[in-house]
Amino acid sequence: MNTTTAVPAQRLGATALGYPRIGPNRELKRALEAHWSGRLDAAGLEAAAAAVRSGMLDDLSVLDSVPTGTFSFYDHVLDTIVAVDALASRHRRETALASYFAAARGDAEAVPLEMTKWFDTNYHYLVPEIGPETAFAAKPEKAVAEFLEAKERGLDARPVLLGPVSFLLLAKPSEGAPADFVPFDRLGDLVEVYVELLAALGEAGAGLIQLDEPALCADRTTEELAATAAVYRRLVGSAGILVAGGYGPFGEALPVLLEAGVEGVALDLVRGRSDLEALETLDVSRETFLLAGVIDGRNIWRADLAKGAADIARLQAISDRVGVASSSSLLHVPVDLDAEHELPEALTERLAFARQKLREITALADPEGSREARPEAPAAWRDESVRTRLADLGPDADRRLPYVERQAAQAERVALPPLPTTTIGSFPQTAELRNARAAHRRGLMIDADYKSRMKAEVAAVIAEQEKLGLDVLVHGEPERNDMVQYFAEQLTGFATTAGGWVQSYGSRCVRPPVLYGDVARNAPMTVEWTSYAQSLTEKPVKGMLTGPVTILAWSFVRDDQPLADTADQVALALRDEVADLEAAGTAIIQVDEPALRELLPVRAASRAAYRDWATRSFRLATAGVRPETAIHTHLCYSEFGEVIDAIAALDADVTSIEASRSKMEILADLDRADYRSAVGPGVWDIHSPRVPATDDMAEALRLAVAALGPDRVWANPDCGLKTRRYEEVRPSLAGLVEAARIVREQLVSP
Numbered sequence: 001m002n003t004t005t006a007v008p009a010q011r012l013g014a015t016a017l018g019y020p021r022i023g024p025n026r027e028l029k030r031a032l033e034a035h036w037s038g039r040l041d042a043a044g045l046e047a048a049a050a051a052v053r054s055g056m057l058d059d060l061s062v063l064d065s066v067p068t069g070t071f072s073f074y075d076h077v078l079d080t081i082v083a084v085d086a087l088a089s090r091h092r093r094e095t096a097l098a099s100y101f102a103a104a105r106g107d108a109e110a111v112p113l114e115m116t117k118w119f120d121t122n123y124h125y126l127v128p129e130i131g132p133e134t135a136f137a138a139k140p141e142k143a144v145a146e147f148l149e150a151k152e153r154g155l156d157a158r159p160v161l162l163g164p165v166s167f168l169l170l171a172k173p174s175e176g177a178p179a180d181f182v183p184f185d186r187l188g189d190l191v192e193v194y195v196e197l198l199a200a201l202g203e204a205g206a207g208l209i210q211l212d213e214p215a216l217c218a219d220r221t222t223e224e225l226a227a228t229a230a231v232y233r234r235l236v237g238s239a240g241i242l243v244a245g246g247y248g249p250f251g252e253a254l255p256v257l258l259e260a261g262v263e264g265v266a267l268d269l270v271r272g273r274s275d276l277e278a279l280e281t282l283d284v285s286r287e288t289f290l291l292a293g294v295i296d297g298r299n300i301w302r303a304d305l306a307k308g309a310a311d312i313a314r315l316q317a318i319s320d321r322v323g324v325a326s327s328s329s330l331l332h333v334p335v336d337l338d339a340e341h342e343l344p345e346a347l348t349e350r351l352a353f354a355r356q357k358l359r360e361i362t363a364l365a366d367p368e369g370s371r372e373a374r375p376e377a378p379a380a381w382r383d384e385s386v387r388t389r390l391a392d393l394g395p396d397a398d399r400r401l402p403y404v405e406r407q408a409a410q411a412e413r414v415a416l417p418p419l420p421t422t423t424i425g426s427f428p429q430t431a432e433l434r435n436a437r438a439a440h441r442r443g444l445m446i447d448a449d450y451k452s453r454m455k456a457e458v459a460a461v462i463a464e465q466e467k468l469g470l471d472v473l474v475h476g477e478p479e480r481n482d483m484v485q486y487f488a489e490q491l492t493g494f495a496t497t498a499g500g501w502v503q504s505y506g507s508r509c510v511r512p513p514v515l516y517g518d519v520a521r522n523a524p525m526t527v528e529w530t531s532y533a534q535s536l537t538e539k540p541v542k543g544m545l546t547g548p549v550t551i552l553a554w555s556f557v558r559d560d561q562p563l564a565d566t567a568d569q570v571a572l573a574l575r576d577e578v579a580d581l582e583a584a585g586t587a588i589i590q591v592d593e594p595a596l597r598e599l600l601p602v603r604a605a606s607r608a609a610y611r612d613w614a615t616r617s618f619r620l621a622t623a624g625v626r627p628e629t630a631i632h633t634h635l636c637y638s639e640f641g642e643v644i645d646a647i648a649a650l651d652a653d654v655t656s657i658e659a660s661r662s663k664m665e666i667l668a669d670l671d672r673a674d675y676r677s678a679v680g681p682g683v684w685d686i687h688s689p690r691v692p693a694t695d696d697m698a699e700a701l702r703l704a705v706a707a708l709g710p711d712r713v714w715a716n717p718d719c720g721l722k723t724r725r726y727e728e729v730r731p732s733l734a735g736l737v738e739a740a741r742i743v744r745e746q747l748v749s750p
């Protein structure tokens with residue numbers, strides 16, 4: 001008999017690149033907010049943080065290599081600022097913790113660091129301010145302490161730090177830096193500090209250290225890549241280094257890292273699959289540690305383990321040292337699916353939050369573990385009528401008449417003064433309003449009572465606006481908990497979670513709905529509120545919807561079909577809502593797209609395709625109206641320079657856009673692009689509790705008129721008012737109306 005001795009299959013190393021750090025029930029959020037309000041002292045906060053870290057390690061202990069240091073009191077970029085001692089002097093306070101929160105949140109003496117979006121996610125990081133004067137020094141205390149916490153438990157701990165290249169590429173020049181200075185110029189100095197950080201971790205017993213270089217997932221110049229090569233050649237001497245990207249392919253940075261001699265790379269095999277093909281053609285040493293990031297760190301669908309295993313096998317053909325990991329840090333997913341009790345079973349069966357993803361990773365690492373392919377979505381999640389309707393759309397479904405013709409028709413329908421004044425939609429959400437919504441949701445307030453409560457609020461908001469003398473009114477959005485969830489709750493194909501929280505910034509978390517199936521609208525979603533508001537006033541009231549791109553950006557979206565297809569389905573549902581609003585007599589319909597910039601792909605090569613589908617879905621949602629019905633849109637939250645073409649392609653009649661902080665820079669950008677319709681550049685920074693000076697708002701309007709001409713400018717705040725209080729809103733809007741009046745008068749008699 002011929003027997004073959006099977007070589008026992010080797011267990012692969014299982015790991016994750018990072019873990020949610022706010023606690024399964026947002027414990028850290030509560031502790032932080034108690035601390036900030038003075039109810040919890042520093043020791044109490046530290047105790048709460050230690051408990052959160054301990055819980056993270058409990059979860060992570062199923063892994064072979066446990067990432068450490070991914071806990072944060074606020075933000076991991078701020079942690080890195082501290083680790084390299086680059087806190088701005090205006091943020092230095094008596095204690096380290098006070099300095100930390102001064103930088104994160106600002107205080108009486110100093111404004112905080114700027115905050116901006118982290119790659120193409122809804123996470124926000126604090127932007128380091130680096131100048132020629134920044135005196136870097138190694139402060140390894142946090143990294144070492146968290147490493148030791150894990151090591152003392154007997155875990156194989158792997159410290160994680162944001163790498164020096166990304167740190168500087170994410171930074172901005174400090175105030176007063178020379179005009180030609182860029183933070184990246186300081187790479188040579190910074191790398192020496194990293195050498196010290198790595199040495200301190202090495203002394204504490206760390207073998208392998210993970211340096212996150214997400215900025216290498218973006219397009220980089222030859223000079224940047226050359227500098228990256230030099231940095232990593234310098235660093236490999238001092239520790240075993242694993243470089244992680246996490247936000248797409250490393251692309252041309254991949255050979256750079258490998259040639260520099262790093263011990264390993266963590267590959268994003270969900271969004272960066274081209275790296276897999278690239279590796280197959282590169283001359284890779286069989287000693288190179290390749291981490292297969294096959295478990296999606298950014299979405300909540302169960303993995304196709306068969307596909308993951310196939311990818312792992314491809315890497316094993318290249319290297320003898322292959323491990324299994326998440327594609328990015330698990331920071332972007334909620335902690336535990338088992339805490340959800342209300343989701344339909346067919347959905348729960350197909351989801352994985354962070355804890356469940358750890359199990360998928362360990363299953364793939366185990367030669368005996370599951371290799372189950374992902375089951376097809378249930379037939380009940382398909383809606384053939386939506387699919388047929390999309391397939392049958394004519395080529396002009398997303399086209400309107402040219403703007404000039406629409407404009408004439410709209411001016412005839414609604415007479416408005418030059419520089420019409422308006423707001424972005426929401427009015428202050430009082431505690432009482434939130435309580436009423438919560439009571440209704442829990443079944444403690446009957447529908448009729450709830451409706452009359454909300455209608456009373458709408459009436460009050462209309463009366464406020466009439467009194468202020470605004471030209472185009474809004475109903476105030478009192479019935480909306482959140483601008484995406486409100487629609488998700490009414491559309492087929494969406495589910496909402498009870499506790500699926502994800503950190504957005506600092507202590508702030510969001511609970512994205514789950515878009516799991518074909519999307520359809522069962523009934524009008526907003527018409528009753530808008531019509532009621534319109535019945536109370538002679539002034540036009542804007543209908544108020546959230547656009548398809550933003551609905552997708554702020555949801556966990558099915559990953560079994562292209563985003564473009566899903567966006568079109570959402571667009572059709574909105575198109576019907578737009579039609580119903582129009583039929584009810586609404587003359588102006590605003591479709592908000594604050595996330596238009598957020599989903600812009602990190603790599604330039606993918607951007608044109610994104611612009612195409614994103615703008616098409618918006619047009620599909622809005623182009624069904626008659627020429628005399630005005631479509632407005634609203635954008636905020638970021639600099640829009642890179643999506644100006646997309647803004648033009650939305651083909652809205654009026655675009656209100658955050659502009660006050662960037663001093664109206666957007667106007668020049670718009671002018672350069674082929675944007676010909678009207679703009680409402682925000683003249684009041686609603687993120688600040690400050691009441692803006694009327695003169696400043698008038699000056700901003702003058703700038704806008706100078707750039708765009710008097711017929712194309714609207715006067716409005718930067719964004720909705722729901723986070724503000726009436727004490728700020730009333731004087732600010734009164735000032736805005738006054739500013740518009742002043743500038744109008746100057747138009748007539750300059």
Ligand code: MET
Pocket residue numbers: 424425426477483544592594634636719720721722
């Ligand atoms: C984040 S954009 C918000 C737009 C919305 N219509 C509001 O006013 O609240």
Ligand SMILES: [Zn+2]
Pocket residue numbers: 424594634635636637718719720
């Ligand atoms: Zn906004």
